[in-house]
Amino acid sequence: MTTNEDAIRATAVAAKQAGGKLARLGPERRSALLRALAEALRDPRHRQAIFAANAADLERARAEGVASPLVKRLGLDAGKLDGVCDGLDQLAAMPDLVGGVTLRRELDEGLVLERVTCPLGLLGVVFESRPDALVQIVGLAWKSGNAVLLKGGREALGTNRALSQIVGQVLSGAGLDPRAAVLLEGREEVNAVLGLHGLVEVIVARGSSEFVRHIQQSSQIPVMGHAAGVCHLYVHAAADPAMAARLAVDGKTTYPAACNATETLLWDAGAGAALDACLAALQKAGVEIRGDAATRARAPGIKAAGDEDFGFEFGANVIAIKQVDGLDGALVHIAAHGSKHTEAIVTEDAAAAERFLAEVDAAGVYHNASTRFADGYRYGLGAEVGISTDKLHARGPVGIDGLLTYRWLLRGHGQETAAYGPGKRAFRHRDLP
């Protein structure tokens, strides 16, 4: 172990201890902390420092030729920061789940089992670009009583430093150890964190698919994150053409770099009019369209889609379009090419919609709504640490729930297991209020 790894381990141990205090703080003081952070981030002087740092990060990124979707995510304007502050206030107002008793069961007379919610302990969060993620994650960590080690992208370092300085001031101002939320810098530090198995309970990875996969392959610690976001909009034969067009444009263009952006549009042979409406609206919105043969037959001017365009996350203003053989064809295509993130159907046929909702295996399955709704803030979770495409622990937008675990507490009077069994004492298993 190098000196650097020792230093990171010491930082992690200090963070975990500071987090323990956060966990024991109680609901009121945890909420006050969140509101204090929102207030600090609304302070014009702080904003000035944040926006100046962000402008410098953006300028450097453009000068260094950083890819355009990354630059897009890097920008932190007043609107995004307002959204983050609203999220903090929303989190502060939400019920506090730490210490909640989710089950109380009398196993036998004087032998009572409780299942009690508790923080995971110490989170490691690595995220690319989007500096607003830093504040969201800190908010969720505090609300759930967890300490957090944060590592942002190199391109956002100035903005992250400005934000993390304010985070530290808010902690100190509340009489808490600022090491409950530590910003790490440099690749060696994050590699050291990925090795802290048994100390860091979960790694939250936010960024591109390749980034998340890289993190997953670099650590024995469980990684929460979406390895890919390939969302489909399926335009059913009974789709309202105008609605289909609006949902395609919203799904594709409002934030093409987001994981919940629509990447592929599927359409039924019977949905030709809806397809035409989608094509016109997408072209008007400046989207590059890549179609299969059936799609190009209706719109000869568009590019030909290759096999590699399906199941692909463009992260840009590009969409792939393919005709499928009805609902069954759509289900087969999505099962084969989807990433279990969010899938949507547009139709006025309620039975088709319900079958789609019942049979698609994805974190989010939508009827007549944009795939872009897959987001912790929009779901009313206050914020999200990310969107999970795994099936275990947390699925879809991960809010407070995903950062908590539980312990089973058993209070007895000296009961032995040998007293129970066939021909002996029987368990009561009576749930208590």
Place this chain on the structure above:
Amino acid sequence: MTTNEDAIRATAVAAKQAGGKLARLGPERRSALLRALAEALRDPRHRQAIFAANAADLERARAEGVASPLVKRLGLDAGKLDGVCDGLDQLAAMPDLVGGVTLRRELDEGLVLERVTCPLGLLGVVFESRPDALVQIVGLAWKSGNAVLLKGGREALGTNRALSQIVGQVLSGAGLDPRAAVLLEGREEVNAVLGLHGLVEVIVARGSSEFVRHIQQSSQIPVMGHAAGVCHLYVHAAADPAMAARLAVDGKTTYPAACNATETLLWDAGAGAALDACLAALQKAGVEIRGDAATRARAPGIKAAGDEDFGFEFGANVIAIKQVDGLDGALVHIAAHGSKHTEAIVTEDAAAAERFLAEVDAAGVYHNASTRFADGYRYGLGAEVGISTDKLHARGPVGIDGLLTYRWLLRGHGQETAAYGPGKRAFRHRDLP
């Protein structure tokens, strides 16, 4: 990919499809299936076949010199089988959670979000020895609407074949595809299953620590299981000596090979009388005692414990005993040497007990109760697929809950995300009944 891997993949695909039918069967028919299995396992003719197969497995294991804890786990007598059948009936009577709506939220007018419980899909279960685990796991898989690929230990193959034949008959008898629960044989088959990332959703591993760790290192699929079960009984200064002695004997001797057996006894300097009672009772029960210097000072005849005896899972009638410096000393020792499985305090001091319950980070934390209570059946979960010492997804005994995930369903009327935001529409986020 070899032909064998192709065959296993085809088996897995068939199992997953058969599982889909199980998921859509509805609560009544799923419960009836569980009761039918319990009935079949109570049928004397079936029992005769099972016990004969088990006797042959036991004889072969002894002849081959299989380690004694494994042989102990391999035995399947009427008592164990009765317990398993009771567990199946208990599961059948429990609420069915598949398709349950755990959250219903109006995001806006006509835009309703639901979080709906669903099966994981296809489980891979690898277990050593204990053939009763096969039935428990099948019961939990059926109740949760999951298909399952099972691989038992080589030493239990005859018993597992007998049990799995009955399982298949019960499925067929209910008009279902027997491939919803498939018994695999041979190491190549299990290796192929460990490679089915994206098809098998979770691997449940039951067996020794080394076994679970081996499985974890051999697969990219998440593994649920306890890598170790090192449970402590802490005898506080205010412990009732007779109670401490009973809990030590119950924790150590009722099933020394179990993961919830007590491996280490810690005692306060002020708990000398309780220690003496424990030592006398453990010696009377034939337990090999290994003590630190302070313990040997009170019982000169016992063996000296080495550092390697602490934090060690004996899996046999052996216990390590050490004096600690009060509650703080016990907390430090457990944090350093425990496996986050189950930890217990014996004390009449309520404040000390509550501090222990609040501060120990383990799946189970007990006051005045035997560590052996850590079990799905005893907790009233009906059965367990295993005991998880991980913090994510499921912790402690894993019952039905641990085999379920959820999907977010969103039903709208063409809503776009671009309509919401500062100065635009606001979300309602109103929870519905």
